[in-house]
Amino acid sequence: MFLKKFSVKNFKNFKNTFCIDFSDVKNYHYSNQCISHGLIKNAIIYGKNAIGKTNFGLAMADITYHLVDKNGVAKSVINYCNADAESDIVSFSYVFQRDKDEIIYQYGKKTAKELVSESLSINNQLVFSFDYVKQTGNFDHLEKYNLDTLNWEFRDNGISVLRYMANNLPLDEKNPVREVMKFVNGMLWFRSLGNNNEFVGFSTVTESMADFIIKNGYVNEFEDFLNTYGVHEKICAATQADGKKSLFFKHARLVPFFEASNGTSALLTFFYWYKQAKNISFLFIDEFDAFYHYELAEKIVRLLEDKFPIQAVLTSHNTGLLSNRIMRPDCYFLLLPDKIISLANATDRELREGYNLENLMKHGEFDE
Known part of the structure; x- marks a missing residue:
């Protein structure tokens, strides 16, 4: 399953x-590693400071708050509704592609966990809809999807209908409700800003990243990873004064890993999630290259393109990544005050393979 389209209204700014449409794929004959199953697999979002790149990623991860029990950052749940909007309801729409099926899950909220409405449709046929204020809904089409045997008497009024179905029915692996829940269970938003690591979704584990690497025997692999990406250090696990093991740089004396540069710390965070990639369904990395050298930033993008079979969306200010040899114009997006738009749709010019996208950007080709 893939995310085909996402839209949000009235959330934060x-x-x-x-709306971001991953199915809006153009007829380019280069950098096709960024496209999979007719959808955009790899994307980078650009935008000016304070335009809302972080908020857009948090909006995409919002679905994890009421469907699955995962971690989340406080920033995504405060000042939830747009401060200038007349309505206090935030609207979300997710369009999923499963083989030839299109699954649309929509909901409205007042807070991160307070649902106002919810609906699920498959191939334009309503499966169910529910109004949490009126406590009424349409459940006329549940039988077709083996969802009609549920006892609704014991459902808590605050629990998502979709979640209640998934958790209380013996659904087979291909049931659309089960597949949506599995996808949401694997969604991840994260960022690493120095020693401040934040994430939403995917995991409830509270262990440190160093503990994860040591416990799973990844110390040597992590050292090789750092060396490959430009940090030429030797790494070991050693016991601290408190008796617990941690990561150290191997020198004449051991240097604690927490003294690493911001860039090296960011690589630790990336490696931690990279080792769990097989269970991730959708990845959003905010300010992914905030502490990376430009060559390292490109290497990370290449790694995501070549080794991650999942959709991966990044935010960046690094215009050096705007190149047709890395991605395509339909995979680069601009977040503007009133919309999000791909470079391919931001100009009437035919963007050929030989064009310098970075120069075009700097000279205002994609300005409103």
Whole structure:
């Protein structure tokens, strides 16, 4: 399953509807590693400071708050609704592609966990809809998807209908409700800003990243990873004064890993999630290269393109990554005050393979 389209309205700074369409694939004959199953697999979002790149990623991860029990950052749940909007309801829409099926899950909320409405449709046929205020809904089409045997008497009024179905019915692996829940269970938003690591979704584990690497025997692999990506250090696990093991740089004396540079710390965070990639369904990395050298940033993008079979969306200010040899114009997006738009749709010019996208950007080709 893949995410085909996402839209949000009235969330934080997004007063109007903002939509990103991963099915809007153009007829380019280069950098096709960024496309999979007819959808955009790898994307980078650009935007000016304070335009809402972080908020857009948090909006995409919002679905994890009420469907699965995962971690989340406080920033995504405070000042939830747009401060200038007349309505206090935030609207979300997720369109999933499963083989030839299109699954649409929509909901409205007042807070991160307070649902107002919810609906699920498959190939334009309503499966169910529910109004949490009126406590009424449409459940006329449940039988077709083996969802009609549920006892609704014991459902808590605050629990998502979709979640209740998934957790209380013996659904087979291909049931659309089960597949949506599995996808959401694997969604991950994260960022690493120095020693401040934040994430939403995917995991409830509270162990440190160093503990994860040591416990799973990844110390040598982590050292090789750092060396490959430009940090030429030797790494070991050693016991601290408190009796617990941690990561150290091997020198004449051991240097604690927490003294690493921000860039090296960011690589630790990336490696931690990279080792769990097989269970991730959708990845959003905010400010992914905030502490990376430009060559390292490109290497990480290449790694995501070549080794991650999942959709991966990044935010960046690094215009050096705007190149047709790395991605394509339909995979680069601009977040503007009123919309999000791909470079391919931001100009009437035919963007050929030989064009310098970075120069075009700097000279205002994609300005409103």
